[in-house]
Amino acid sequence: MKKGLLISCAALGLASTLLLSSCGKSEEYDVIATSFAGYDFARAVAKDNLSCSMLLNPDTDLHEYSPSPRDILSIKKSKVFIYIGGESDEEWVESQILPQIDSNKTTVINMMEVVEEKGGNRYEEEDPSSFEPEGIDSNAYYAKQIHDDEEEYDEHIWNSLTNAKLIIEEISSVFKAIDEKNKESYETNKEDYIAKINEVDNNIKDVIKTSSKDLIVFADKFPLLYFVKEYGLQYDAAFKGCDSSNSASATTIIKLANKVCENDLNTIFVIELSKNQSIANSVKSKVQEKGKDVEIRTFYTMHNVSKDDLDKGTTYVDFMNKNVESLNIALN
Ligand SMILES: [Zn+2]
Numbered sequence: 031m032k033k034g035l036l037i038s039c040a041a042l043g044l045a046s047t048l049l050l051s052s053c054g055k056s057e058e059y060d061v062i063a064t065s066f067a068g069y070d071f072a073r074a075v076a077k078d079n080l081s082c083s084m085l086l087n088p089d090t091d092l093h094e095y096s097p098s099p100r101d102i103l104s105i106k107k108s109k110v111f112i113y114i115g116g117e118s119d120e121e122w123v124e125s126q127i128l129p130q131i132d133s134n135k136t137t138v139i140n141m142m143e144v145v146e147e148k149g150g151n152r153y154e155e156e157d158p159s160s161f162e163p164e165g166i167d168s169n170a171y172y173a174k175q176i177h178d179d180e181e182e183y184d185e186h187i188w189n190s191l192t193n194a195k196l197i198i199e200e201i202s203s204v205f206k207a208i209d210e211k212n213k214e215s216y217e218t219n220k221e222d223y224i225a226k227i228n229e230v231d232n233n234i235k236d237v238i239k240t241s242s243k244d245l246i247v248f249a250d251k252f253p254l255l256y257f258v259k260e261y262g263l264q265y266d267a268a269f270k271g272c273d274s275s276n277s278a279s280a281t282t283i284i285k286l287a288n289k290v291c292e293n294d295l296n297t298i299f300v301i302e303l304s305k306n307q308s309i310a311n312s313v314k315s316k317v318q319e320k321g322k323d324v325e326i327r328t329f330y331t332m333h334n335v336s337k338d339d340l341d342k343g344t345t346y347v348d349f350m351n352k353n354v355e356s357l358n359i360a361l362n
Contacts, residue, residue: 058107059107060108061082062084062105062112063083063084063085063111063112064085064086064092064095064112064114064123065334066086066333067188067333067346068113068114069112070332071194072201075219075220076219077215080205085097085105089334089335089336092118093117093274096122097127106131106132108136109136109208110204111131112138113127113138114187115142116142117185117272120185141187142183145197150190153255158248158266159266160267160268160282161267161268161270163279184256186256186271186331188256188332188346189254190256190259190260191231194346198220230347230351234353234357237357238357243293243360244263245263245264245293246263246264246266246357247265247267248265250299251268251269251271251301252265253272253333254329266285268282268283277309286316287316290324291320296362297327298313299328299356301330302329302330302335303336310326328356329353329356330352330353
């Protein structure tokens, strides 16, 4: 079980002092988010009016996180608690956190519910076209898919910029309700951040409109269904969503390499903090065997951040701008 320290990024110096001085005691923050996107949206709206933190330690996998007793205590003391409401946090939040929360003290924001209520984009997970199950009989894999009767929405909703804005709107409404005296500040901060997101959105649209290609290939997990659907991009990947598989089948690797060659792509993407770089290296080798060259580039999906980016205060908008630069190369 991973130990989830509370990491504050709003005021870096202050936060590290608090962290270091906290032996076993829970920290008190006004706003706590389980993952990076919710945390980033909250700090952008809160600025100096509310203290915000993220449960995940930097450089760790959101999908492997589970809360420590100290994390639970901190959440109970918070004024606002933000979680995704999908496969990575829904289960532990709903079984361990929500029953213990005093709803008069803590407002809970479930980002997937917000997106649904506000009419945002929601998509069910889907297997990428080159995906072939490894190590088990394919028929058994597909039969299991058919018999999993529950609809599973892909939880990576924040990678739709439209959804991101809806979540920011909700966070701003909640902050105004719990801290009325600063409501004008929350409104201004929200408008400023949404303007920055609109700017990135326009940059992405410009790149796509002027590019010669419309396909991106990930030799990795693919938590970007919302992103590609929003912009009408084609995609292929080793796994859907954040599949926990650690290796891809030989068939998947060959199919991905063929896709890169047939479409004359210059980029194989991996996601940040990827543990699966060996898949990308294998695809790259196969591509090179066919006499072509290809680069491995990172696409930021914002589950979590590196320690370095956390210390620098890198934002959702900053990461999306890095993605725009990479897309501009990959699609041309
Ligand atoms: Zn994920």
